[in-house]
Amino acid sequence: MNKTELIDAMAADAGITKAAAKKALESFLDNVGQSLKKGNRVSLVGFGSWAVSERSAREGRNPQTGKTIKIAAKKVVKFKAGAELSNAVN
Template identity: 75%
Template sequence: MNKTDLIDAIAADAGITKVAAKSALESFLKNVSETLKKGDKVALVGFGSWSVSKREAREGRNPQTGKAIAIAAKNVVKFKAGADLEASVNTAPPAKKKK
């Protein structure tokens, strides 16, 4: 599913226009990004939570040459799935019928 598919699904499920669904999705993404940029955590109970973790600078190796390279420090976004999302993903799919 891509962003356009998600907008279509939101519009259909909520009974709103695609323009309103797009606006709502973009607002959600903007607010999550801004909150993470400040270093805060975003949590949606049952769905999951996003947080930012600092990755220290380190030394790596170029796999082609074996030469040491410096890898800069950076912030990385982490997502931890909530219990409801975990449960919905781990339910067994219906068994396929044999022909």
């Protein structure tokens, strides 16, 4: 399912226009992104939670040349599925 299909499904399920569903989805995504950017954790009980984790600097290899390269430290977003979501897919 892509973003357009999700908007269509949200509009149909909630009985709202596609424009309203798009606005709601974009608001949700913006707020989750802003919260994660501040270093906060976002949790939706039963669905899952997003958190920011730091990945330390490390050495890697260029697969074409085999030469060792340095990979910089960075922050990554991690998602952990909640119990209800995990049960729904199993």
